[in-house]
Amino acid sequence: xxxxxxxxxxxxxxxxxxxxxxxxxxxxxxxxxxxxxxxxxxxxxxxxxxxxxxxxxxxxxxxxxxxxxxxxxxxxxxxxxxxxxxxxxxxxxxxxxxxxxxxxxxxxxxxxxxxxxxxxxxxxxxxxxxxxxxxxxxxxxxxxxxxxxxxxxxxxxxxxxxxxxxxxxxxxxxxxxxxxxxxxxxxxxxxxxxxxxxxxxxxxxxxxxxxxxxxxxxxxxxxxxxxxxxxxxxxxxxxxxxxxxxxxxxxxxxxxxxxxxxxxxxxxxxxxxxxxxxxxxxxxxxxxxxxxxxxxxxxxxxxxxxxxxxxxxxxxx
Amino acid sequence: xxxxxxxxxxxxxxxxxxxxxxxxxxxxxxxxxxxxxxxxxxxxxxxxxxxxxxxxxxxxxxxxxxxxxxxxxxxxxxxxxxxxxxxxxxxxxxxxxxxxxxxxxxxxxxxxxxxxxxxxxxxxxxxxxxxxxxxxxxxxxxxxxxxxxxxxxxxxxxxxxxxxxxxxxxxxxxxxxxxxxxxxxxxxxxxxxxxxxxxxxxxxxxxxxxxxxxxxxxxxxxxxxxxxxxxxxxxxxxxxxxxxxxxxxxxxxxxxxxxxxxxxxxxxxxxxxxxxxxxxxxxxxxxxxxxxxxxxxxxxxxxxxxxxxxxxxxxxx
Numbered sequence: 001x002x003x004x005x006x007x008x009x010x011x012x013x014x015x016x017x018x019x020x021x022x023x024x025x026x027x028x029x030x031x032x033x034x035x036x037x038x039x040x041x042x043x044x045x046x047x048x049x050x051x052x053x054x055x056x057x058x059x060x061x062x063x064x065x066x067x068x069x070x071x072x073x074x075x076x077x078x079x080x081x082x083x084x085x086x087x088x089x090x091x092x093x094x095x096x097x098x099x100x101x102x103x104x105x106x107x108x109x110x111x112x113x114x115x116x117x118x119x120x121x122x123x124x125x126x127x128x129x130x131x132x133x134x135x136x137x138x139x140x141x142x143x144x145x146x147x148x149x150x151x152x153x154x155x156x157x158x159x160x161x162x163x164x165x166x167x168x169x170x171x172x173x174x175x176x177x178x179x180x181x182x183x184x185x186x187x188x189x190x191x192x193x194x195x196x197x198x199x200x201x202x203x204x205x206x207x208x209x210x211x212x213x214x215x216x217x218x219x220x221x222x223x224x225x226x227x228x229x230x231x232x233x234x235x236x237x238x239x240x241x242x243x244x245x246x247x248x249x250x251x252x253x254x255x256x257x258x259x260x261x262x263x264x265x266x267x268x269x270x271x272x273x274x275x276x277x278x279x280x281x282x283x284x285x286x287x288x289x290x291x292x293x294x295x296x297x298x299x300x301x302x303x304x305x306x307x308x309x310x311x312x313x314x315x316x317x
Numbered sequence: 318x319x320x321x322x323x324x325x326x327x328x329x330x331x332x333x334x335x336x337x338x339x340x341x342x343x344x345x346x347x348x349x350x351x352x353x354x355x356x357x358x359x360x361x362x363x364x365x366x367x368x369x370x371x372x373x374x375x376x377x378x379x380x381x382x383x384x385x386x387x388x389x390x391x392x393x394x395x396x397x398x399x400x401x402x403x404x405x406x407x408x409x410x411x412x413x414x415x416x417x418x419x420x421x422x423x424x425x426x427x428x429x430x431x432x433x434x435x436x437x438x439x440x441x442x443x444x445x446x447x448x449x450x451x452x453x454x455x456x457x458x459x460x461x462x463x464x465x466x467x468x469x470x471x472x473x474x475x476x477x478x479x480x481x482x483x484x485x486x487x488x489x490x491x492x493x494x495x496x497x498x499x500x501x502x503x504x505x506x507x508x509x510x511x512x513x514x515x516x517x518x519x520x521x522x523x524x525x526x527x528x529x530x531x532x533x534x535x536x537x538x539x540x541x542x543x544x545x546x547x548x549x550x551x552x553x554x555x556x557x558x559x560x561x562x563x564x565x566x567x568x569x570x571x572x573x574x575x576x577x578x579x580x581x582x583x584x585x586x587x588x589x590x591x592x593x594x595x596x597x598x599x600x601x602x603x604x605x606x607x608x609x610x611x612x613x614x615x616x617x618x619x620x621x622x623x624x625x626x627x628x629x630x631x632x633x634x
Contacts, residue, residue, distance in 0.1 A: 122473045132475040135512040154471030156439045158449040195452040
């Protein structure tokens with residue numbers, strides 16, 4: 001469920017566009033007015049506002065926002081204004097350019113979406129970049145990281161609930177052997193995580209836990225791995241097993257004592273605010289013993305804070 | 318272009334169903350009557366005949382055909398009666414079960430189809446088998462053959478005509494280095510063949526030919542390879558470069574002096590008769606200096622021969 005709060009009576013796109021123009025004019029920008037409009041409109045409404053603005057004032061709304069706003073706030077609003085599917089294609093493309101740091105973006109897009117949602121992102125990618133996400137991932141990652149990410153973004157997974165229990169049992173054993181082997185023989189592990197359906201993987205992970213009294217993520221190798229492969233593998237396993245729980249972990253890591261990771265924080269909030277952030281928020285509260293709004297309020301400031309608060313539906317804007 | 322000859326005035330599905338029932342009744346089956354109906358109807362018409370037959374006579378038409386016919390003829394008619402997309406899913410599934418012999422079926426489905434056609438086959442596969450083609454390929458192939466086939470069936474390739482010439486040049490060089498290295502370091506080669514668009518691959522192959530005065534297929538390693546990987550790689554390269562030419566080669570090999578490979582012959586004719594067999598036929602005549610009809614007439618006999626002749630549009634049925 002979404003967390004954004006769309007008012008019951010919504011102004012027309014032309015009225016919203018006018019409110020934005022007013023916010024841009026005069027001394028400085030009225031950021032609160034920008035947030036009051038854009039954070040409380042869904043994707044279809046934002047698109048209409050963009051069109052109305054561009055038609056009435058003869059300039060691109062996104063470009064104007066980029067010139068009026070700055071810093072983390074600007075980047076968050078920029079991503080928020082993109083169409084949700086195109087946004088993921090844009091983020092995936094940016095991630096392929098720094099793939100050994102930004103692989104979590106690829107893992108999330110490949111593993112948190114349904115197979116048909118992932119397909120839509122790949123189709124948008126073709127349209128925007130005249131290339132496939134697969135070829136960009138394959139060309140820029142190396143070694144096990146490449147094998148893993150390529151399988152994750154390529155496979156059109158089966159999306160049904162059917163589970164083959166004997167297969168789950170035998171593949172839990174294969175995973176155990178791969179893990180015992182260290183990072184040297186991960187082909188089978190990558191094959192399983194990269195191609196099996198979400199339901200089948202959950203059954204396999206569950207067998208593993210029953211047999212070995214520990215979760216796969218705990219059993220997977222940790223430690224120094226400059227390629228990011230080990231971390232990407234753990235992220236993929238977590239994201240396939242329970243995407244909400246995975247995102248709670250990303251949010252908690254992003255708001256850690258050692259400093260705030262605004263990029264990850266923005267990404268999770270913007271990508272999920274009108275999709276499934278409600279569930280993530282509920283789980284966050286249970287795990288962190290503090291509400292997501294409180295954590296965000298503590299770790300951020302200014303317009304960036306106001307904007308995120310509006311997206312998580314706190315009402316405090 | 319298709320080669321089957323659908324009459325200008327087509328009987329109603331009920332009339333065709335009736336003609337088939339009559340062909341099944343009495344002493345022996347009237348195979349020529351079966352061919353006269355089924356080989357001269359397109360996929361949509363065959364589907365309606367199936368429905369009319371099942372509704373009017375309370376038995377499955379395909380099952381009845383399987384019990385009335387036999388041998389290569391029966392297998393050809395069985396595949397011909399399936400919906401073209403489902404047929405490919407059925408053939409791909411059968412091929413995954415004998416993947417070290419039947420990998421050419423997988424290569425053809427992955428490389429001769431457009432990206433959206435391949436996607437449709439994968440969607441049909443989900444529906445029929447409650448699994449993905451990817452997971453079955455990955456679970457049953459091994460080593461380089463697995464890496465290659467998995468990339469071929471997984472990637473949702475870009476389908477446009479844009480070509481990056483600098484990239485084609487640099488990847489032609491990478492291929493050269495991979496080939497020089499023997500079969501030991503084929504990761505980059507598999508990445509390129511497995512993820513780049515058809516247009517991009519053609520440009521890369523063309524650079525390779527210009528630089529090295531030989532085609533990639535000639536430069537690729539040959540010889541004993543029990544996994545089938547080397548042959549699968551050459552097939553994929555050929556099929557991406559020029560699918561018609563590739564199928565001409567498959568047909569010529571299938572009708573070789575040393576004996577007829579009915580399985581391959583049937584597959585190519587049945588899968589392409591109502592799609593692009595006309596182009597394959599024209600190229601066959603140029604390369605083999607004999608018409609495809611003549612080659613088939615020489616290598617086959619009986620009802621199987623009559624059926625194939627009708628599918629290639631020879632009129633001699």
